[in-house]
Structures are given as C-alpha cells and as structure tokens.
Amino acid sequence: MMNRIQAWPRILLAASLLGAALLPGLQEPPAVHAAASPAVLIAKADRWSYSDEGKDYGAAMKSASYDYSGWKSGQAPLGYKTDSSGNATNNVAPSSEFGKVSTVIAYGPGTSQKNTASYFSKSIAIADPSAYESFQGLFGVDDGLVLYANGQEVYRASMPSGTVSYSTLATTSKDLPVVMQADLTAALRAALKPGVNIIAAEVHNQSPSSSDLYWDMQLLAVPTGSGTPGGGAEAPASLAMTFSGDPASSRAFAWYTPSAVTGTRLEIVEGTYTDATWPSAAATSIAGTSQSIQAYASSSDKSAGKKTSYVSHKATATGLKPGTTYSYRAGDGTSGRWSAVGTFRTAESSPSSYSFLFTTDPQGTTESEFVTWNHTLTEGMAKFPDARFVAVTGDLVDNGDLESQWGWVLGKPAELLRRLPLAPAVGNHESKSYSNFGWHFNLPDTGTGAQPAGSVYSFDYGPAHFMVLNTEFDEASGSDPIYQKQVAWLRADAAASSKKWKIVLLHKSPYSVANHSSSSDILFFRNNLTKVFDELGIDAVLGGHDHTYTRTYPMKANSPQTNPTLDANGDMVRPNGTLYVTSNAAGDKRYTPKSGPFPYAYKYGQPGKEMFTGVTVSTDRLTFQVYTTTEAGSTALYDRFGIVK
Template sequence: MKSIFFLLFFSIWISSCSSQIISKQSSWKYLPYDSIQDSCWRNPTFDDNKWAHSSDFISGNFENNNSTTFYFRKTFKIKNPKKQKGLRFQILRNDGAIIYINGHEMIRSNMPNGNITYTSTASMESDENNSKHYFTYIVPSNFLKSGKNTIAVEVHKSKESKSKMRFDLQLDFSFLSSFIKAPYLLFSNDDTKMLLLWQLNESKTCTIYWGTDTNFYENSQISSEYGNSHLHKMMLSSLKPNTKYYYKVSIDSSATKKGSFYSNTSANVKKISFYAYGDTRTNPAEHNLIAKKIMEEIAHDILSQTFIVSSGDFVSNGNNESDWDSQFFDPQYLYLQKMLANLPYCSALGNHEGQGILYAKYFPYPMFTNGRFYYSFDNGPVHFSIIDQFTDYSIGSCQYNWLLNDLASSNKAWKFILLHEPGWTAGGHSNNLKVQNIIQPLCLKHGVQFVITGHNHYYARASVNGVMHITTGGGGAPLYNPKASSDSIIVSEKSYHFCKFNIDNDTLKFTAERQDGTIIENIEYHINSSTNFKKQDDLLEANFKVFSDEKNIHIVNKSLSNSILEIFDENGLSLIKMNSNKPEELIPNYNKGFYFVRISVADKSIVKKILLE
C-alpha cells in the first residue's frame, strides 16, 4: 500500500523565557513520497531543503489521504535547553503516532511495540471523539540541544480505519516533577501491611514516613530504586487493623507527596464498604471525573476509604509505557492521582494489558499465584477471587484447581469474583462461555454472590440463579450502546459510572452511580438468598422440607415448631415474611424461576433453593 511521506520544516527561535516551542496549526513544510524504507527521515541530518508549505492537517482534506502512514518533520531552535527539564506534547493523531526528537524516540501513542515501517498500522481505531482529541504527554527534555533541533512524527491509521488521517501538534516546555508516577497504594492481603509504589525521573534516595498522626509519623524508612526505570516500592508494615494511616514520600528533602489509607479490616468485622469500576482506558479526563466523584463519596463516608477493584483495561495499549504515563498516571489529572494515593487498588488483567509485562511492573501484587495474574484476598467479611482470563482456567487446569480450592477453603460470608470478560452482558463483546460453563457452576456450589466484570463499555446487571453478574465498563473507555433485551439482563445503561458496595452483616446495599453523582440503580441483597448460607443446622434440615408444584411453594414442618418463614427471589429481594407453626404452609401463585426459602427457629436458620417450572 502506498503512503505519503510528509516532511515538515519550520524554524523558530525559542528564547529562554518562552514556554511554547511549537503552536497548534502551525505552518509546515512537507514533501510526498510513495514510501519510506529506512529510518533516516527522522534524523537531524536529513535533507529537506526543497519542500513546500502547508498548515491544514486537522481537517483531513488534503491530497492522497487514503494512505496508511504519514511522516512529518519540523525544526526549531532552542537557546537554553536546560531552562526546563520537561517537554509537554499535545498531539492530535488519527489513529496512532510515534514522536522523535533529534532521532530519539520520545512517545509511542496507540502503536504496537517493535520495529515500525510504513506498512505498520495503529494498535486500534480512534473513535469519533478521539480523532479530534489532543493527547498530552510530558517527558524529560534531555535530548534537546542548544541551537537547531528536529522533531519527527509518523502517523499511522489502524487496519479498521475508514476515516481520514488527522494530525496536529503543540510542543511546550513544562515543569517536570521528580515523580513520573506519584505514590499509589496496592492492597497486600495482610492486616498489618500496605504496599506503596512510585517512580522517579532519575536516581534519587527517598524517605517514607507513616503513622496515625500527620503531626508525628511514628515510622520512617529510606527506599532505594529497583529495576532499571527508577521505580521504588515500600511495604509499610506493623500496621494495626481498622486504622487510618497517613504517609509522605520525600525526595532529598526537596519534593514531597502525601496520602492516607485505612489498613485492612479485621476478620471479625461484619461491616465494610468498597468501590468497583473498570475499562478506564483512552479517556483519562473521564476517568478523572469518576475519581473526583469517588473521593467526594469518601469525604461523606470516611469508612468507605477501604479499597477499589478494577476489572481491567487500564490503558489503550498496555505494552506501551507512554500509554501508562498519559492515560493512567498523568499528573495533570489531579483527582485520579489523589484517588490512587488514598485508596488501595486491586485489579484484574484486561485484554488491553497485552502480555501483562508492564501491568506486572506497575501492579506487582504479592498475592500473584504461579507466576501469573490470578490471586485472592480477604477484607473483613469479604473474600475476593481474581481470575486471569488470559491464562488457562479450563476444568483441571492449574488456575481452575486453585480457584476450586480458594473458594472451598474460604469461610467468608460474602464472596466475589473479579474478572474482565463477562459471562452475561448486554451486547458489544459477546458473552464469555467459559464464565457461563466453568465459573458460574463454581459460584453456585461455593456461594459466590457477585461476579464483577468489564470489557463492554457500559453498565449492566444480570441475575443468573441468584448470582449477580455486574458489567462495570464505564471507567473512561469509549462507551458502547447496551442491548437491554440481552439474556438475563435486568438493568443496562450507556454511561460513565462506578459501583459502591455497602455490607452490614447479612445485607448488602449496592449502588451504581453515574459520573455526575446521579444514581443508575440501588438494590439490596440478602446473604440468606445465597446458596452459601452458613448457619446450617442438622435438626432443622431433618424437620423442615421444601418442595414445589407448578406455581406453589410447600413448606413442611414436622416438628410443629414456631418458625419464621421468608421467601426471596433470585435477586435476593424479600417477597414474603411470616410466622408459622402449622404442619404445612402452601404459598401460591409465583412465576417460574429460582427462589430461596429461609426457615428460622430461635437462633438457627437454613436456606433452601427451589425451582418453579
């Protein structure tokens, strides 16, 4: 396929006091070519003296715009390149781009790893909004030199792209924080520990302080970087459960970042709140607004500062460092960075995380199992099992056997599974049959009440035999249109949103909340509608029998004991509650479906699950 080689030239002097280097919609100089076979075009020594001017690359209305790849160049002069340590690029690209300064690659935006040629395509197609969006990147300015500098950009369409190529770029000097990634919290599954990570732009020593009082930090420790990219991590230890802690990270006593968290809820606590969302990729500004609303929730409900779970797809291309920098850890999104600094993060692997190499780099959970990305944790009355859907979990596999044992060995009242691709959802990506055929039976057998997923970019709730399957894919990715008539779907909506879970003993109140704080839905779920009700009693089992015929539910009481009878639908909603000491109760006129009958005598209870056909 032919491509156009646009080489752009425009020389300007940047004084030491000016911050802008290249403005948007600048005049450019270009020259078309059929193809480019080597990388010489990006070098400062490339000869571009005979090329013509143009400035309209935003509209897409220019010659030969059916090509896959387009190349751009421009030169500028800098008097004092060390005036600022950072460069801020704002680039409009349809669909992907790579930016070079003086021959050095600086940014790779929506492009695959490895060698790129004129036949290469972008990682994914830009939607209508992103084709007009300027993506911001802040990088070190260490490749600038005094005098003449060259910027080169190659823009590639995706395989699926039917739209015109668009390109524009603004370049400014920028303040470069010592923190490339500000401190953020990862859950450690230990009542006495919390994992803290951050990344610097150069090798420096850091001191971490933490304690229960901001006026006096009881603990301090010096950290050193690990790996080859100035990463730091520190396991804060000797924590007391159910306690709020404050911390700060200081660099050479010059730069400081602060945050706070609650340590893990102890096992005997029966009340907890936490948050869930997913698919935050591509549009960090939308993600930032969700983080703002979550932090506002925490300000009004301080005990909900426990943890947040993500169903994956953090960024567009998880194999690219620049996507993590610009879409998840970008310091300009203040609410997002505040949330990460104050709310421990738990996550599943999404398909956009690619091979998971950078995911493991920035989310090194100590609970990872067998070198892969599945793990579990407890917090108060809650048990979470996180599935890696990109590692075999078929029956008999290592991950399946691990999950089987993990669920069977947990005695927590509330059980959740977190994974990326849903088994029941409202269109877009199709239902994952492995979740239906492998995960769902384990949920029924071991009393899992909720499966939290993403992948499809909307909100949806399905109820399948009493198990709630939540699709929470509205964390920032381009939204999809859900199909409300999809199998087992009760509620669905196209919106940016997050979810909040409030557990109090055997009752869970669930809220799906839009980005603006309005409510999609509230539901109340009773643990006693679960197949995993814990207060089983052999005597009650022997004396009470439950069966059905057509639309009627029969409850037989052989002992004639005074009892409380309750019936719940498959969503956990209470339908009837009554006292009885009769030998048999007939409760008529129910529709087809699953129901749960709870029988209580004194302080003992049993739950029976029945099907009306």
C-alpha cells in the same frame, strides 16, 4: 522561592499545531506546608505569537535567526471550533488544566479545507540549563504534536513516525483537547544552550475537516539538588499503589526503572508534603526489593524479537496509623531519581461508610485510547471525590507483554494513581502466559499457583471483604489444578472473614449479554463457579470481559430471583442470591449485545459510552451508581440499585 522566568533573558519557543482532544487533569490534594515551586519557564495562558496562514514554514521557523515580528499574537489557549455556519468560535471544550480558548485563530480556506498546521512561538531565555535536573512539559493539544528545541526533535505525540511535513496528518482525532504530560529532561539537556534557544512545535490535524484546534502549554524546570522528581529517564515510571495487607496500616508500591537503577527505596512521612517541601530528615526510609527483567517495549520490538531490560521495584510500608494522611516518594535514594511525591490516607479502623470506583477493560493499543481511560477515572473522581480505591476487573491493556501499553495505562492517570490505590484483577489480555502484571503490581502471593503472580488475593476495607480471582483458569476442557486451588482458597478465605459484605472481583463475568456470554469458559463459570458463590453467600460479583452492561437479578442455583423485596429507595432487602454486575468498558472498545433471551438480566444494554460505577459501602447497605461518560459529551447516571441487609 525560585524567581519566575519572566525576570530572565529570553528563550524562543515556537509551536505548530493541528487538531486533538483535551482531557481535564487532576489536581494533587492541596499542600498544607508552604512550598517553593519549580521555575516556570512557560506559564499556562501566556501570550504567544502565531501564524494561521496555512503556510509551510519547513525548517525555517526552527532556526534561531527566524524573524517572528510579522506574526500575530494572542493569549493562550489559542484555537478555534467551527460552528454550523462555518464560523470560527471559541467553543472548544475547555480543560481544567488550561481553560477555555482565549484567542480564536483562523482555520483556512474552508470547513473541509482547514490548515493542516498552525504555528505558535514563545520567546523566553534560560541562563544555565545545567542548573536544572528536570524539565517537565504539560501540553493542551488538538490533534498531533511534534516539538523541537534548536532544531532537534524533543517530543512527538499522535503523529506518525518518520519525516513530518506540513501535509502530514495526525494519527488520532479527539473531540476534546488532550492534556499530555512529558518528561523532557533528557531531550532538552541535549538540545538547550545558555541564552536564547528556539523550541518549535508542529501539531497536526487528523483531517482537513477537523472541527477544532487547541493549543497551550506549560514548561517547568526543577533546580538541581532540590531532591524533587524528574531525574530524566532514571526516575521511577509506572508507579502503582496497591493493598498487600491491612489498608488501615499498610500500603504496597511497585515501579519500573531502567536496568542501571537497581536500588529500591520508599520514603514516607506523616502529613501532606510536595516535591519542593519534602522533609528528608523526618521521612522514614524503607528498603524494598528489585528484579531485573526483560520485556518488549512496543509491538514493533516484539515483531523484531527485541527485548528491553528494565528493573521492577517493590516496597511495602507497614505499621502505619489508621485514618492518617501520609506522603511518600519512590526511588533509589539518589537525588534526581525520585518519583513525584504522592499522598494517601490509610483506612480508618472501622469506617462506617466509604465509596470506591469500579471499572473494567481500559484495554487499548494506542496512547490516545488510554487518554480515554484517564478521562473515565477523572469523571469518576469528580462524582466520587472521596473514593478510597479503584477496582479494575481486568484487561487493563490489550497486549499484556507490551510495556508501552503498561506505561500508558499507569502513566496517563499518574497524578490520580499517586493518591489512589488500585485493586486490579487479571484479564485474558494480561494473560497467564505473561509476567508483566506481576511485575507492575505489588500484591500478595496466596499460594494457588495462578499466573501471573499476585492475581489471586483478598483484602478487607471497612465492613467489606474483597476477593480477587484469576479467571484464566477453568475446567471447560478438562481438569485444571490451578482452578481447583483457587476454589479451595476462596472457600478458606471467605470462611476466615467475619465481614458483613463479601464481594468478588473477577474478569470473566458468568452472566453477560454479548459474544462472550456463550463461550465455553463463561458457561463453565456460570454452571460451576456460581455454585461456590451461592455456597459462600457472596453478595456481589463485579466483572467485565464482554464490553457491555449487565445487571442481573439476584441469582441462586443459576436461577433469577425475579421478585426481590424492595425498600423505599428501590434497593433489594436481604436478596436470596448473588448480584452480578458486568460493566461496560472504561476505554474505547465496545461490543454489541446478542439477541437473547437473557432471563438472568434485570437490565442490560450498550450505551455506546465509557462507564464507571461508584459503589458506596456502609454497615447495612451497598449502593451502586452507574455512570456513562464520553470525552466529547456529558457524564450521566445510567443505573442505580442497592442491597440492604
């Protein structure tokens, strides 16, 4: 096992911080094989020197010659939460990654005149930076962070562009500390030197009246030649696992790399392994395909007409054993270009009961908004730890042609998504005009011609058959051959399935209660597509788009069946119609319900919080448990219902 850094000389680390919010992280499944860990250069809950004087240190504290001996010291996490009397307390919401504040620091002259920055320093040393192929940072921060190594900026989050001074405010504010992960490999390779180094960080409050501040971090170094991930900018990014075939015997994967990395390899092995214990000799190597693409990296690049070259990679593992745990990694077969190891379990041949998460509309434009998405998924998995996949019914991003947003929606919950497949539907913000959805997901082509690629497909899981539609095509303004092909495909696909439950996933819900409820495309679906669902005996239609919550009565011929038979649990027994559920957003964007009336709605509203639903599928019952959650508050049951047949 690698020796921990405490046995080495010292490298100086300094951090300055101003208030943001911390999101509980997800842990990988416990390894069953003994593992050597990467070197821990900075551990969680280490002791730090700090200054809470509200002094602008400028460039001085970034220098290797700066004298920190007069600073205070304390164990991380460090920070404060002001109470109603203006006292600094340790009541900052804890993080599962770093925990509760251990050292309370001063916040400044008054509750509305808090220090813009607090500074922290940590001394360690590194004998030979070239001995490591990867440097990985994990930060617990409240609000904005700028990190330096020997005076060179190596990472920035929730801070404006340009020069940062003591008085610069963070761009976002959260009520909880935020966990941020960063691959610092390329930046630290350029900045570190053998022996003593200085790493300095500024983390800024969003407002002088910010109520809390939080700081802790971890820095790991992966030894060169270990075959573990983190090979800087050339390692896979935006890795997504999906279904393209039988979930009992296959898994599909997609990821991005820079344009220079064109090789596509998936290694997979039965059992649970980690990065450090990867059994290269025992793993099966699967060749995949790659496509060179060009896309806008950011909104500023789009405004300037500047595209970045990427490579979209796809690989599929087939011939897997049902009900079996597998570990995998993606890359091009070159050391240093592998993803982190992920672990998943195939579906059983005939699972009698299982659950999945239903979410919609993570849709954001900033990195912090996708921290909210990560929190929603984290809370969902805490309530349904055995969920087999996540259904996301569209508007994963706000701008479907901007890769920064795709990086956040897939990157913020990266740990979770390495072990949990996505079942995505395309939304209007992904758009039929953009190809990015098809580049990011490895999904089957069902021949409907719907764009983007992979937006119409189906899969079986246990006793349920899932059909995913693309609601970017309709006939509200005239004949549309793509819509007609989707309907024909839907009829044929449903007829070919013998599964007891038939569930449709789509973005634009036919029945909702906010502004979209009277849009021409929604009215078309309500008056026409629902007839097809009636014809096919669809049990449930799960959607989004209107950023409110609506659960209908069973609907038949566009009429609510208001007196369904209920069992002792309050579940509907063999309802004569289809149940439509429109979820509130999993992200920060919400709409207000219109005045109505909405005769089809059994329950509707805007709870003002993010939402996820745990759906449990068994041979005779579908059970829906709808939860609301916020980063600053609790997670609570909002609705519960079911279908029995």
